[in-house]
Amino acid sequence: MRVVLPSQHPPGHDMREFSRLTRPPSAEEVAPEELPDYNSVVERTSRIHGPEGSAAKYFGALLNSPPLAAALAQLATRVRQGQLRGTYTDAERELMDIALAVELGSNAILPIHIPDALAVGVRSEAVEGLLEHREHALTPDEREIVHYARQVVAGTVTDESYAALRSRFGDRGTVEFTVLIGFLLMTIRLWQALGVPEPTDEEIGKLTGGLRSGTVALPDPAARIG
Numbered sequence: 531m532r533v534v535l536p537s538q539h540p541p542g543h544d545m546r547e548f549s550r551l552t553r554p555p556s557a558e559e560v561a562p563e564e565l566p567d568y569n570s571v572v573e574r575t576s577r578i579h580g581p582e583g584s585a586a587k588y589f590g591a592l593l594n595s596p597p598l599a600a601a602l603a604q605l606a607t608r609v610r611q612g613q614l615r616g617t618y619t620d621a622e623r624e625l626m627d628i629a630l631a632v633e634l635g636s637n638a639i640l641p642i643h644i645p646d647a648l649a650v651g652v653r654s655e656a657v658e659g660l661l662e663h664r665e666h667a668l669t670p671d672e673r674e675i676v677h678y679a680r681q682v683v684a685g686t687v688t689d690e691s692y693a694a695l696r697s698r699f700g701d702r703g704t705v706e707f708t709v710l711i712g713f714l715l716m717t718i719r720l721w722q723a724l725g726v727p728e729p730t731d732e733e734i735g736k737l738t739g740g741l742r743s744g745t746v747a748l749p750d751p752a753a754r755i756g
Contacts, residue, residue: 548725554590567600568593574603578754584638584726591724606717609710610755617703620650620751622675623710628652628660629676630714633683637729638721641737642754648741649748658738674698675707682711 560568571589579585592599612618624647631639647657659667660676668676678695681687696704729737740746 546728546730548727551587551725551727552591552594554593560596564596567596571596571599571603574607579642583642584721585642588721588724588726591726592720602717605713607755609706609713612703612706612710614755615706617706618699618710620755621647621652622707624650624652625656625660625672625675626679626711626714628657629679630683630711630718632660632663633680634715634718634722636718636722637731637734638726639718640734641729644734644737645741645746645749646751646754649751654742661734661738679711682708683715 555568557565557568571593575581575586575589579589589599589603592602610620610623612623613620624643627639627643628647631637631643644657648654653669653672655667656669656672659665665673674694675698678687678691681691692704695707698704699707737746741748
């Protein structure tokens with residue numbers, strides 16, 4: 531059974547709303563030649579994220595340009611399939627979602643990706659360590675890829691850090707993992723710029739507490755891959 535997370539739609543919530551968030555057009559407002567792109571995004575968003583919530587609002591705003599929305603949705607699917615291709619694991623991917631959200635100062639994706647991260651095997655100590663800026667909570671393997679992701683964000687990747695990643699993932703895996711990080715950087719900045727609602731730190735704390743106690747159930751690990 532799919533659980534609606536309390537931090538997505540809490541009663542009387544104090545989630546930060548932004549007036550600039552653009553509504554999605556109706557199908558009748560879309561040019562006929564762009565309807566296939568529009569419909570594919572609506573179908574994927576409803577199937578993977580549900581008709582409401584932050585991801586639906588993000589893709590709803592993107593649907594003002596159906597071709598770009600469809601391209602970004604397809605890229606989202608591709609970067610989530612690294613484990614299927616044998617390049618990086620779902621846990622390594624989800625760790626990047628948490629690390630970059632913290633690095634870029636955005637809580638918006640966390641109600642989706644904290645449960646997803648735990649569901650695919652990211653250690654709860656690593657998740658909470660990143661949220662609380664406790665670097666010592668990460669293992670050396672976790673710290674290596676988090677450090678690399680921060681270098682990508684800052685534009686400071688070194689030959690040494692790239693070589694370390696290549697020894698871990700190989701040439702193809704290193705390129706794919708770097709594209710994943712670039713995709714997440716773009717996505718989080720788009721969520722911020724388009725005005726997707728931001729949960730407060732208190733709401734994120736309630737979510738992690740519920741996951742820790744078991745009162746909030748974990749999602750199906752494969753639910754948002756395709």
